[in-house]
Amino acid sequence: MIELNADSVATSFADELEADTGRFRQGWGRFQQNRVALIGGIVTVIVILMAIAAPLISIHNPDATDPYHSLTPPSLTHPFGTDNVGRDVLSRVIFGARVSIEVGLFSVLVGILIGVPLGAVAGYWSGSFLDELIMRIFDVFIAFPTMILAIAVMGVLGVKPTVIGPIHIDSIAKIVIVTGVVFAPPFARVIRSSFLQEREEQYVQAARSIGEGNARIIFSEILPNSIVPIIVQATYFMATAILIEASLSFLGVGIRPPMASWGSMLSDARGYIISGEWWFSVFPGLAILLTMAGLNLLGDGLRDALDPRTRDVGV
Numbered sequence: 001m002i003e004l005n006a007d008s009v010a011t012s013f014a015d016e017l018e019a020d021t022g023r024f025r026q027g028w029g030r031f032q033q034n035r036v037a038l039i040g041g042i043v044t045v046i047v048i049l050m051a052i053a054a055p056l057i058s059i060h061n062p063d064a065t066d067p068y069h070s071l072t073p074p075s076l077t078h079p080f081g082t083d084n085v086g087r088d089v090l091s092r093v094i095f096g097a098r099v100s101i102e103v104g105l106f107s108v109l110v111g112i113l114i115g116v117p118l119g120a121v122a123g124y125w126s127g128s129f130l131d132e133l134i135m136r137i138f139d140v141f142i143a144f145p146t147m148i149l150a151i152a153v154m155g156v157l158g159v160k161p162t163v164i165g166p167i168h169i170d171s172i173a174k175i176v177i178v179t180g181v182v183f184a185p186p187f188a189r190v191i192r193s194s195f196l197q198e199r200e201e202q203y204v205q206a207a208r209s210i211g212e213g214n215a216r217i218i219f220s221e222i223l224p225n226s227i228v229p230i231i232v233q234a235t236y237f238m239a240t241a242i243l244i245e246a247s248l249s250f251l252g253v254g255i256r257p258p259m260a261s262w263g264s265m266l267s268d269a270r271g272y273i274i275s276g277e278w279w280f281s282v283f284p285g286l287a288i289l290l291t292m293a294g295l296n297l298l299g300d301g302l303r304d305a306l307d308p309r310t311r312d313v314g315v
Helices: 004-032 035-052 089-124 128-143 147-156 171-198 202-209 214-251 263-271 278-305 310-312
Strands: 162-164 167-169
Touching: 004 035, 035 128, 035 278, 089 128, 089 171, 089 214, 089 263, 089 278, 128 171, 147 171, 147 214, 167 171, 167 202, 171 214, 202 214, 214 263, 214 278, 263 278
Parallel strands: none
Antiparallel strands: 162 167
């Protein structure tokens, strides 16, 4: 049994806070020195700003059709050309960024809200029946490939809005919920692993010695010190969510026209690749590629900056 007085406990908390602040400052310094990570961060910020300011920077209505100017090559009027019904490809790429960022952010948020609390509980009471129950349920989800599971569930739910009493769930909300639930098990595993390391630290023992409850120790003491792997994981899964949404839309079980989506644009363009209308597929494809590359480079940079131990061991 560890006996600590109030002064030693206060000193322990203060030292821990100062150490955390120092780690984040050092991490930011390491991140600034990583040029590749900075490029990834800049690309990610540009895509997010493009999504936010889509109505302001779009030069045409993304849903306005003009059959007389369909499949026109890039020009000053239409820098990315037009699609098969005369819609401006640039405007649709810009508004498609809004759908992708929305799905990416909210899918990760749903995954965190489900996976982190359950993973924290499993890690804090590791070896208990509750830990076994939570992790075995998540193992069932992990047994299926993420993309296959998302396609299967969306295929069952369908692309039409789902109405449950007063609740109206559109296609974007369904993709967010399905993808977020699929992301929950990996988040739970990451936070559980972190809790297994942190629960034996001195500051946790100090909190127990002054009579803090388990809920307060989990969410006020350990969880803030386990935030780094969550941040890093979130960037990777945001890129994965964008790819899942594009894949679902490409297959016709995601976002449907006339709403602009990079995946549905590629689906519309696949019949015109051989005939030479390259701009129809190249620009939405580049948008997906650059966004995913930016998020993955950002995630690698955050991992190396905030947790340099993983960089040293080559994880």
